[in-house]
Amino acid sequence: MENQMNSKKVAVIGCGFVGSAIAFTLMQSRLFTEMVLLDVNYDKADGEAMDIAHGIPFAGQMKIYAGNYDDITDASIILVTAGANQKPDETRLDLVHKNVAIFKNIIPEIAKRGFQGILLIVANPVDILTYAAVKLSGFSDKRVIGSGTVLDTSRLKYALGEHLGVDSRSVHSFIIGEHGDSEIAAWSSTNISGIPVNDFCEMRGHFNHEKEMRVIAENVKNSAYEIIAKKQATYYGIAMSVKRICECIVRDEKSILPISAIMHGSYGIEKIALSMPAIVGAEGVETHVPISLSDNEIQSLWSSAETLKKIALELAL
Numbered sequence: 001m002e003n004q005m006n007s008k009k010v011a012v013i014g015c016g017f018v019g020s021a022i023a024f025t026l027m028q029s030r031l032f033t034e035m036v037l038l039d040v041n042y043d044k045a046d047g048e049a050m051d052i053a054h055g056i057p058f059a060g061q062m063k064i065y066a067g068n069y070d071d072i073t074d075a076s077i078i079l080v081t082a083g084a085n086q087k088p089d090e091t092r093l094d095l096v097h098k099n100v101a102i103f104k105n106i107i108p109e110i111a112k113r114g115f116q117g118i119l120l121i122v123a124n125p126v127d128i129l130t131y132a133a134v135k136l137s138g139f140s141d142k143r144v145i146g147s148g149t150v151l152d153t154s155r156l157k158y159a160l161g162e163h164l165g166v167d168s169r170s171v172h173s174f175i176i177g178e179h180g181d182s183e184i185a186a187w188s189s190t191n192i193s194g195i196p197v198n199d200f201c202e203m204r205g206h207f208n209h210e211k212e213m214r215v216i217a218e219n220v221k222n223s224a225y226e227i228i229a230k231k232q233a234t235y236y237g238i239a240m241s242v243k244r245i246c247e248c249i250v251r252d253e254k255s256i257l258p259i260s261a262i263m264h265g266s267y268g269i270e271k272i273a274l275s276m277p278a279i280v281g282a283e284g285v286e287t288h289v290p291i292s293l294s295d296n297e298i299q300s301l302w303s304s305a306e307t308l309k310k311i312a313l314e315l316a317l
Contacts, residue, residue, distance in 0.1 A: 004074060005076055008031075009036070010036075010075055011036045011037075011079065012079045013081065013106060014080065014081035017085075019079070021235035023052055024055075025243045026242075027052050029247070033061070034063045035049075040082070069110065070113070073110075073114060075117055077246060080107075080119065080121050081123055083102050083123035084102070100317075103132050103136060104136065107132070108137075111137040111138055115139075119144045120145055120246070121133050121146040125311075126146040127179055127308050128315070129146065130145065130148075130262075131312055132317055141285075142261075142284045145259045146260030147241055147242055151238050152221075153174050156217070159219060160192075164200060165204060171190075173189070174277055176291075176293075176297075177304035188294040244257070254281040257280050258278070260275045261276075261288075267301055271309075272308050274304060274305055274308055276288050
């Protein structure tokens with residue numbers, strides 16, 4: 001069974017903090033003309049759809065409603081945010097068994113209806129769940145992508161912009177590897193509009209590079225924990241990240257984003273999903289992009305991949 005795909009239709013599965021914030025952000029983006037919200041609690045999805053729809057007169061016409069799996073088969077993008085929340089003191093990887101169990105209910109429902117679009121995984125731990133979604137759906141791994149370290153990278157650019165007193169959009173840097181505790185700041189390819197980061201730091205009067213880089217990378221890695229401790233969840237940053245990924249897909253931008261996707265041998269890593277810069281367009285992931293990494297960064301990337309592979313093996317997918 002194949003569906004005629006509606007390129008202007010998006011679906012969000014899971015209407016918790018993250019799903020609702022994404023739906024609200026996408027309503028304002030004008031990327032889509034139709035949005036379906038699904039939740040295990042139908043009333044929650046219905047309430048969010050009603051509330052968000054009341055902003056349509058300020059944003060531009062679209063249809064927003066709560067629905068079921070039959071309503072989303074022709075969407076161009078299905079976003080999966082459904083899953084247990086990360087609690088204070090819980091790592092993203094601690095969530096894995098709860099959320100894989102939830103995915104075993106969700107993903108086959110999408111697959112058996114002949115969905116032809118892009119499956120965008122946002123729930124955590126995003127790398128493992130992207131891998132699980134590929135296995136459970138049987139879809140080509142080019143069209144199953146995770147939000148990956150797009151948010152972490154944005155956090156890093158923001159922190160560097162603040163540190164250097166420069167527009168964060170002029171900062172070119174990536175967080176790679178796991179979206180989680182083994183993530184790596186790729187300092188060796190970081191530049192500010194083509195100027196190597198250390199040179200730019202010195203131009204701005206900062207000379208203690210090693211220490212400052214460590215502090216910034218650590219703060220980026222821990223920022224989610226800090227936000228969760230203060231307000232129970234992080235959702236605005238991820239909503240903006242997901243909007244950015246959707247833009248790349250809908251407009252076939254072929255932008256380079258550090259999304260999570262199955263690796264096929266780059267840096268000697270394969271058969272696991274993790275976050276590396278990739279060209280993203282209408283078909284999903286086009287290809288990974290080789291960025292220059294130091295030997296230490298490659299070692300860290302390998303150990304990040306090993307951490308994820310061990311967990312993937314336990315899941316027996």
